[in-house]
Amino acid sequence: MAQAALPITHDTHGDHPAPSAGVTNTKLGMWVFLSSDCLFFGAFITTYLLYRNRNLAGPTPRSLYNIPFTSVTSFILLMSSLTMVLALAAIQRNDMRRFKVWVMATAVFGILFIGGQVFEFTEFYREGMSLRTNVSSSIFYVATGLHGLHVSVGIVWLMSLWGMAMQGKLGQRDAEAVEVSGLYWHFVDVVWIVIFAVVYLIP
Amino acid sequence: MTAVPEVMPAPVESGGLDLFRRPKETSGFWSWFTTIDHKKIGILYGTTALIFFVIAGIEALLIRLQLAGPNGTVLTAGQYNAMFTMHGTTMVFLVGMPMAVAFGNYLIPIMIGARDVAFPRMNMFGFWVFLFGGLFIYSSLFTGIANMPNGGWFGYTPLTSTPMSAGYLPGRGPDFWVIGLIMLGIGSTTSAINFVVTILNMRAPGMTLMRMPVFVWMMLVVAFLTVFALPIVTAALIMVFFDRNYLTNFFVAQNGGDPLLYQHLFWLFGHPEVYILILPGMGIVSEILPVMSRKPLFGYSVVVFSGIAIGFMGWGVWAHHMFATGLGPVAISAFGLATMLIAVPTGVKIFNWLGTVWGGSVKLNVPMLFSLGFIAMFTLGGLSGVTHSIVPADTQQTDTYYVVAHFHYVLFGGLVFAILGGIVYWFPKVFGRMMNERLGKLSFWVLFVGFNLTFFPMHFLGLTGMPRRTYRYTEGLGWDTLNLVVTAGGFIIALATLLFVSNAVWSWKRGPIAPADPWDGRTLEWSIPSPTPEYNFAAIPKVEARDDFWHRKYTEDDQGRLVRLPAGGSGEDAAVDVSSIHLPSPSYFPLVLAAGLPVIGYAAVYKNPWLAIPGVLLLLFGMYGWAIEPGTAED
Numbered sequence: 001m002a003q004a005a006l007p008i009t010h011d012t013h014g015d016h017p018a019p020s021a022g023v024t025n026t027k028l029g030m031w032v033f034l035s036s037d038c039l040f041f042g043a044f045i046t047t048y049l050l051y052r053n054r055n056l057a058g059p060t061p062r063s064l065y066n067i068p069f070t071s072v073t074s075f076i077l078l079m080s081s082l083t084m085v086l087a088l089a090a091i092q093r094n095d096m097r098r099f100k101v102w103v104m105a106t107a108v109f110g111i112l113f114i115g116g117q118v119f120e121f122t123e124f125y126r127e128g129m130s131l132r133t134n135v136s137s138s139i140f141y142v143a144t145g146l147h148g149l150h151v152s153v154g155i156v157w158l159m160s161l162w163g164m165a166m167q168g169k170l171g172q173r174d175a176e177a178v179e180v181s182g183l184y185w186h187f188v189d190v191v192w193i194v195i196f197a198v199v200y201l202i203p
Numbered sequence: 204m205t206a207v208p209e210v211m212p213a214p215v216e217s218g219g220l221d222l223f224r225r226p227k228e229t230s231g232f233w234s235w236f237t238t239i240d241h242k243k244i245g246i247l248y249g250t251t252a253l254i255f256f257v258i259a260g261i262e263a264l265l266i267r268l269q270l271a272g273p274n275g276t277v278l279t280a281g282q283y284n285a286m287f288t289m290h291g292t293t294m295v296f297l298v299g300m301p302m303a304v305a306f307g308n309y310l311i312p313i314m315i316g317a318r319d320v321a322f323p324r325m326n327m328f329g330f331w332v333f334l335f336g337g338l339f340i341y342s343s344l345f346t347g348i349a350n351m352p353n354g355g356w357f358g359y360t361p362l363t364s365t366p367m368s369a370g371y372l373p374g375r376g377p378d379f380w381v382i383g384l385i386m387l388g389i390g391s392t393t394s395a396i397n398f399v400v401t402i403l404n405m406r407a408p409g410m411t412l413m414r415m416p417v418f419v420w421m422m423l424v425v426a427f428l429t430v431f432a433l434p435i436v437t438a439a440l441i442m443v444f445f446d447r448n449y450l451t452n453f454f455v456a457q458n459g460g461d462p463l464l465y466q467h468l469f470w471l472f473g474h475p476e477v478y479i480l481i482l483p484g485m486g487i488v489s490e491i492l493p494v495m496s497r498k499p500l501f502g503y504s505v506v507v508f509s510g511i512a513i514g515f516m517g518w519g520v521w522a523h524h525m526f527a528t529g530l531g532p533v534a535i536s537a538f539g540l541a542t543m544l545i546a547v548p549t550g551v552k553i554f555n556w557l558g559t560v561w562g563g564s565v566k567l568n569v570p571m572l573f574s575l576g577f578i579a580m581f582t583l584g585g586l587s588g589v590t591h592s593i594v595p596a597d598t599q600q601t602d603t604y605y606v607v608a609h610f611h612y613v614l615f616g617g618l619v620f621a622i623l624g625g626i627v628y629w630f631p632k633v634f635g636r637m638m639n640e641r642l643g644k645l646s647f648w649v650l651f652v653g654f655n656l657t658f659f660p661m662h663f664l665g666l667t668g669m670p671r672r673t674y675r676y677t678e679g680l681g682w683d684t685l686n687l688v689v690t691a692g693g694f695i696i697a698l699a700t701l702l703f704v705s706n707a708v709w710s711w712k713r714g715p716i717a718p719a720d721p722w723d724g725r726t727l728e729w730s731i732p733s734p735t736p737e738y739n740f741a742a743i744p745k746v747e748a749r750d751d752f753w754h755r756k757y758t759e760d761d762q763g764r765l766v767r768l769p770a771g772g773s774g775e776d777a778a779v780d781v782s783s784i785h786l787p788s789p790s791y792f793p794l795v796l797a798a799g800l801p802v803i804g805y806a807a808v809y810k811n812p813w814l815a816i817p818g819v820l821l822l823l824f825g826m827y828g829w830a831i832e833p834g835t836a837e838d
Contacts, residue, residue, distance in 0.1 A: 019404040025321040028404055032396045036430040043438035043468055047453070054459040131449060135459040138451040142441065160827070 030180045034187045041191050044143040048199055051135040058133035061140040064124050065200055073116030074196050080109030081189045084182045094172040100165050107158040110151050117148050147195060150188045157181050225788040225832055237789035239323035242735055244330050245309030246633065251334055252301040259293035260700060262286045264693055271690040273678035281349030281373060283674035291356030296387045297337045302622050303483035304394050307422045309633060311398060313728040313735060314416045316407025316744045321400035323787050325393050331797030332390030339801045340383035343376055350374025360454035360465040364446035378447060378808040381440045386800050388433040395429035398422055409746035416726045417500060420507045421486030424514040428475045436472035439465055448810060463528060470521035478517040480614060482510060484621030485552060488574045491628050492556055494722050495571040496563025499750060502555045509548035516545045526594050527601040535594050542592035546585065553582055569643035573624025576651055580616025584609055605665025611658045623703060631717030635734035638710040646702035653695025660685040725753040738784040792832060796825030
């Protein structure tokens with residue numbers, strides 16, 4: 001959905017009345033997309049809840065969780081939401097120097113989170129839990145993996161914004177494009193909070 | 204991609220990035236590849252869906268030829284499986300949904316007084332994804348007819364989720380089906396997001412929600428249903444794909460999986476999907492009936508709210524597709540009751556339509572015939588639907604031709620009748636010519652007879668036990684004559700389709716030139732010239748009432764009779780210099796971006812990661828081009 005957010009200034013019609021719903025098209029479109037994505041993760045999380053205790057062979061994710069480690073990576077992802085807010089605030093007051101710093105920090109936090117997930121997957125695999133070991137391992141890898149994919153898309157998006165800012169192609173007028181990428185980023189964070197609570201913490 | 208050099212305008216000074224200059228052509232053959240005009244996209248959706256309709260019809264005729272008599276030999280069992288799977292998949296995802304999007308695309312902006320949709324490029328992206336998704340699924344034909352998708356349009360597990368090597372279903376058909384459906388889901392989700400934002404945000408001044416035409420209201424409900432339903436089936440399809448190709452056990456009972464979970468996820472999508480298909484038809488009929496009866500829609504707000512109620516309640520009835528799976532008495536009773544309950548808002552609408560026609564000065568022309576046909580046939584289908592909520596009866600009817608009869612009455616007698624009526628009704632607005640009335644009436648009556656001849660006997664076949672999805676039956680079971688009648692009816696439907704399509708093609712070339720307002724319409728789209736100008740409205744209208752255009756034409760005298768107001772409502776249009784209207788320029792990138800998806804799809808089906816690389820590169824190029832290209836072409 002990255003493509004939908006950037007060209008805000010392009011598709012608007014000069015003489016058309018103001019948005020009837022009071023929110024710009026791009027933002028409203030992103031909200032509707034995110035509501036759709038909720039159901040996507042909802043289906044996977046429901047499946048996890050159904051399958052989490054089904055253990056016919058091999059270790060289950062619940063027997064392998066390293067909660068302190070995942071708490072740290074979750075904290076890093078949460079902090080990236082803070083830097084995202086700072087990045088948006090910076091571009092809104094046309095402070096492009098700070099914007100570049102904060103948007104890069106957000107992307108780096110995202111990369112650290114993904115790195116943690118890769119490490120976690122590798123550890124689990126070494127301890128004998130592969131994708132097909134049992135149904136709870138399958139849904140664990142698929143659900144958290146798809147969340148990781150969402151984070152990765154967000155990282156590419158943020159890095160693109162950073163790259164455009166470095167070339168001087170991004171300015172205060174594009175604050176809404178940053179805001180929309182921020183909506184996506186915060187959403188991905190919130191989904192992780194749900195996954196961390198439901199998939200990792202519920203005994 | 205190949206279109207790029209041909210349509211590229213001569214180089215002008217543009218600061219280096221020539222690759223990202225926007226095309227300018229808005230007419231001619233190549234303009235259809237780069238257009239982002241909602242009207243052209245609507246026509247593209249409509250014609251593509253009509254072609255898929257013919258293909259699905261051919262598949263249905265093959266099925267009927269096979270079943271015309273006992274021990275049919277036209278198709279093998281494998282080919283028969285592929286035909287009924289592809290018929291269902293095509294009709295739902297490649298005809299029903301895109302046809303509604305076609306109407307929505309063309310009509311929503313001109314009904315709410317807008318120049319275009321909220322995201323014109325995303326709109327075109329949605330069309331390309333739909334086209335490529337359809338072609339992708341059909342490209343499995345090159346692996347052999349029996350190897351096309353062959354696990355049913357619902358793709359029940361574990362049949363579809365068992366790896367190909369196990370030999371349950373021959374070929375890669377289910378892989379094509381899974382990936383193709385995920386692609387189509389992406390396409391319909393983008394178009395649904397577009398519709399939601401357009402309807403909520405782009406209305407002309409004064410066009411409050413409760414002044415919107417009912418068709419727009421129904422499309423809003425449909426768009427929300429699409430946005431919420433498609434991700435659920437996408438999740439289920441991803442799990443099927445993992446089961447098939449990476450040997451996970453999501454739906455393998457002996458390894459801890461739960462095949463029933465798939466049914467829950469599928470029908471949690473699938474039942475809202477039923478309303479995604481039928482609500483646009485209800486919207487179309489709610490536009491035609493008041494105009495042809497010269498009365499306002501009876502109980503506008505009740506129609507709107509019952510549509511919304513259907514949208515909500517549609518989420519609580521999915522398990523009535525699963526009564527035979529042993530869900531337990533409590534769940535079954537709850538879903539049975541919910542199913543009876545959802546008949547209430549649907550029934551309310553039927554009475555609203557009858558109340559609209561009642562006492563009106565009815566014009567029995569072709570759109571009206573199709574609309575009345577819709578009411579009658581949809582009511583029959585609705586009544587047989589209510590019988591399914593009686594669980595003991597349903598257990599008997601499950602997987603018999605009774606069910607086939609039911610949903611064809613709702614979806615063919617309902618949706619397809621409404622679509623055909625809608626085509627005749629808005630044809631003058633889209634193409635500037637009227638469709639032939641006599642040929643139209645003939646095609647309606649042939650269709651009406653053929654339809655009932657095809658699907659009514661199926662009730663009896665089902666109640667006497669003829670099962671669905673079996674490619675053969677032996678003689679002496681009492682099904683022979685009725686099956687022959689059904690097959691004959693099928694060919695009469697084909698004849699009616701031929702009549703209708705030739706009428707449309709002939710009228711498109713030769714039909715009488717249409718005035719702006721041929722039906723004495725009520726809604727805004729009839730206030731602008733036929734065919735619709737590129738900019739839709741010379742001046743954005745100010746809306747003062749529901750059925751605003753009608754009130755600009757008529758008032759009532761003290762006895763309540765209609766009195767025509769002197770013409771002159773369009774005077775403001777003349778004052779506007781239309782050349783000053785700014786419209787977004789065409790773009791290559793929706794096509795580029797969408798072209799990446801089937802490449803990745805083939806990589807997934809054939810498990811070839813190298814093939815995914817060009818696909819991902821196309822996606823990235825499309826996305827960056829999309830973001831970087833300038834807002835308009837240089838002059």
